[in-house]
Amino acid sequence: MMSFFQKYKLKHYVNYAVIALFTLIFTILSLSGALHSSTQYLLEAMGISMILAVSLNLVVGLLGELSLGHAGFMCLGAYLGGKVASLLAPSLGESSPLTLLLSLAVGGVVAALAGLLIGLPALRLKGDYLAVVTLAFGEIVRVLFKNSGESFGGAQGLATPRFDRQTLFLWIFLSLLVCLFFLQNLMRSKHGRAITAIRDNEIAARASGVSVVKYKLLAFMLSSFFAGVAGVLFSFSQFNVRFDHFDYNYSIEILVMIVLGGLGSINGSLVAASLITFLNVKLADVLTGNLAILQDLVYALILILVIIYSNAPALKNFRERFNLRRLWGKIRKPKKADASVQRDDANDWAEIPTKIPMNEILSTDLSPVDSSVKARGDAPADREEDRHD
Amino acid sequence: MTDAVLQTEQLGISFGGLKAVQNVNLTVKKNEIYGLIGPNGAGKTTVFNLLTGVYTPTTGTFFLNGEELRGKTQEQINRAGVARTFQNIRLFNNMTVVRNVMVGLANRPEYRCSLFTSLFRLPRHFKVEKAMRAKAKELLAIFGLLEERNQLACSLPYGKQRKLEIARALASDPKLLLLDEPAAGMNPQETAELMDTIRFVRDHFDMTILLIEHDMSLVSGICDGLTVLNFGTVLAQGSVSEVLHDPAVVKAYLGE
Numbered sequence: 001m002m003s004f005f006q007k008y009k010l011k012h013y014v015n016y017a018v019i020a021l022f023t024l025i026f027t028i029l030s031l032s033g034a035l036h037s038s039t040q041y042l043l044e045a046m047g048i049s050m051i052l053a054v055s056l057n058l059v060v061g062l063l064g065e066l067s068l069g070h071a072g073f074m075c076l077g078a079y080l081g082g083k084v085a086s087l088l089a090p091s092l093g094e095s096s097p098l099t100l101l102l103s104l105a106v107g108g109v110v111a112a113l114a115g116l117l118i119g120l121p122a123l124r125l126k127g128d129y130l131a132v133v134t135l136a137f138g139e140i141v142r143v144l145f146k147n148s149g150e151s152f153g154g155a156q157g158l159a160t161p162r163f164d165r166q167t168l169f170l171w172i173f174l175s176l177l178v179c180l181f182f183l184q185n186l187m188r189s190k191h192g193r194a195i196t197a198i199r200d201n202e203i204a205a206r207a208s209g210v211s212v213v214k215y216k217l218l219a220f221m222l223s224s225f226f227a228g229v230a231g232v233l234f235s236f237s238q239f240n241v242r243f244d245h246f247d248y249n250y251s252i253e254i255l256v257m258i259v260l261g262g263l264g265s266i267n268g269s270l271v272a273a274s275l276i277t278f279l280n281v282k283l284a285d286v287l288t289g290n291l292a293i294l295q296d297l298v299y300a301l302i303l304i305l306v307i308i309y310s311n312a313p314a315l316k317n318f319r320e321r322f323n324l325r326r327l328w329g330k331i332r333k334p335k336k337a338d339a340s341v342q343r344d345d346a347n348d349w350a351e352i353p354t355k356i357p358m359n360e361i362l363s364t365d366l367s368p369v370d371s372s373v374k375a376r377g378d379a380p381a382d383r384e385e386d387r388h389d
Numbered sequence: 390m391t392d393a394v395l396q397t398e399q400l401g402i403s404f405g406g407l408k409a410v411q412n413v414n415l416t417v418k419k420n421e422i423y424g425l426i427g428p429n430g431a432g433k434t435t436v437f438n439l440l441t442g443v444y445t446p447t448t449g450t451f452f453l454n455g456e457e458l459r460g461k462t463q464e465q466i467n468r469a470g471v472a473r474t475f476q477n478i479r480l481f482n483n484m485t486v487v488r489n490v491m492v493g494l495a496n497r498p499e500y501r502c503s504l505f506t507s508l509f510r511l512p513r514h515f516k517v518e519k520a521m522r523a524k525a526k527e528l529l530a531i532f533g534l535l536e537e538r539n540q541l542a543c544s545l546p547y548g549k550q551r552k553l554e555i556a557r558a559l560a561s562d563p564k565l566l567l568l569d570e571p572a573a574g575m576n577p578q579e580t581a582e583l584m585d586t587i588r589f590v591r592d593h594f595d596m597t598i599l600l601i602e603h604d605m606s607l608v609s610g611i612c613d614g615l616t617v618l619n620f621g622t623v624l625a626q627g628s629v630s631e632v633l634h635d636p637a638v639v640k641a642y643l644g645e
Contacts, residue, residue: 185510190507193484207472
């Protein structure tokens with residue numbers, strides 16, 4: 001049994017299997033009419049969040065650039081995809097898969113082009129500076145659509161076709177699987193290695209012949225493509241796209257998902273995105289009226305607690321005792337007694353530490369001097385020396 | 390002339406009014422270990438940065454096996470066959486040892502694998518990955534790092550990190566290897582070991598090596614030729630014993 005798993009590296013595909021199984025169960029439930037519409041909405045929201053989180057993780061967790069404009073890409077996708085859908089719906093039908101697919105393509109491609117646009121400054125800016133650019137981008141997109149007038153609905157928001165509720169979440173989860181397929185394959189290839197090399201040490205990556213320009217733009221484009229796709233799906237799920245949904249808080253919410261899930265960890269993003277969305281939707285149900293304001297509080301509290309838990313020195317012992325991976329190792333140990341030989345690294349994907357501590361990306365040490373050293377090699381230090389001599 | 394791997398002609402760069410490096414003429418022959426020394430701030434690392442494309446020279450030019458590399462990007466120069474290590478070790482810390490080397494291997498023509506192939510996991514992707522991993526292990530075995538291949542690069546001890554950096558540089562199959570203070574922070578025994586490693590690299594990989602070093606025992610032990618820089622200009626050039634006994638060099642290092 002073990003050898004079968006090792007031979008086909010099945011653990012690489014576990015997340016597809018879990019999502020596919022999950023989708024299948026809910027599709028059957030949905031088609032048999034056993035699914036309440038609020039549950040359907042919850043599933044849709046979870047699927048969209050997962051796409052967003054996984055795609056943002058490519059830029060933040062793997063490329064190591066802090067992007068605060070993910071909602072902006074999503075907004076572009078939502079508006080343009082929604083517009084295309086409302087243009088196509090009269091001729092192709094409101095619930096036609098073709099309408100959906102074409103809008104997905106348009107929304108994704110437009111968002112990817114915007115990603116290229118944001119990727120260009122990312123070649124020169126680092127850390128907080130890039131974060132500010134992406135933040136501004138998100139706000140610009142939102143305000144543009146707010147003031148777009150008739151064509152995109154302006155302050156009213158854009159009405160989108162009424163897609164069949166029974167099958168929409170199926171489409172969302174299919175998109176999620178496609179997104180996972182591309183991003184995981186990218187990560188597990190030499191191209192993904194080049195991207196993580198840029199994250200770990202850009203200067204060394206350049207010197208090792210990694211084409212930093214190509215890979216940075218690639219990461220930004222792929223990430224924003226899937227953000228655009230998520231936006232289109234969102235517009236189908238809402239029937240009405242409103243600009244105020246895509247403010248910077250939403251970008252930060254996606255960022256929180258991947259920080260909780262572990263930067264660089266795709267499965268972590270999936271779990272964290274679904275949990276946070278679940279919590280958000282449930283809280284929105286419970287906290288109505290004046291209490292609605294508490295939603296943000298609960299959410300912030302969770303974030304603070306998790307960060308304290310994962311960083312506080314005082315909790316170190318506790319963390320080690322309840323380390324899930326270690327506990328799992330204990331349970332499995334009896335079976336592995338003969339496998340004491342060092343395992344071959346052809347199988348090491350699951351243990352590849354692409355995860356990095358969040359302080360390495362969300363770094364506070366970004367004084368201009370430091371970033372100029374980062375961006376221009378170790379030479380400025382040389383210049384200093386030259387001067388003093 | 391024909392066997393010169395690296396040739397620089399009047400190489401220089403100025404930052405604004407500051408002439409960091411001027412008129413450096415170097416000729417490094419095939420299979421030579423050539424030393425570049427000089428007091429702190431003499432411009433040694435700047436020369437490396439010029440040779441690897443971090444900076445574009447403002448004057449002069451340089452050739453690798455007769456091919457002019459001035460004005461090319463770091464990536465192009467790396468592909469042309471110049472690999473380097475850094476004064477302060479720069480590894481991909483959050484990646485495993487074997488993956489560090491595989492990043493270096495990626496540009497070799499035999500491991501070419503398009504993005505499309507990787508994204509759709511076509512058969513070539515698996516073939517290339519397998520071949521790269523085998524090659525990386527081979528390199529790691531040479532440097533005695535095979536046991537540690539699944540560890541994070543940052544968890545290696547200092548001496549092994551240095552070795553890994555050299556292994557990564559060699560992974561790109563260079564014609565010229567630039568070592569920036571390889572013995573920095575090493576004790577005499579480790580330095581002796583490093584000298585063996587450098588000689589071994591030259592013989593086994595048929596390599597030409599240009600190195601910056603402050604440790605005179607290492608320099609006099611393995612270098613075939615030497616250039617001394619001071620204030621960005623060449624102070625002395627020639628064989629090791631000649632240069633180290635040059636009164637101007639002694640003065641630059643020890644003062645009057």
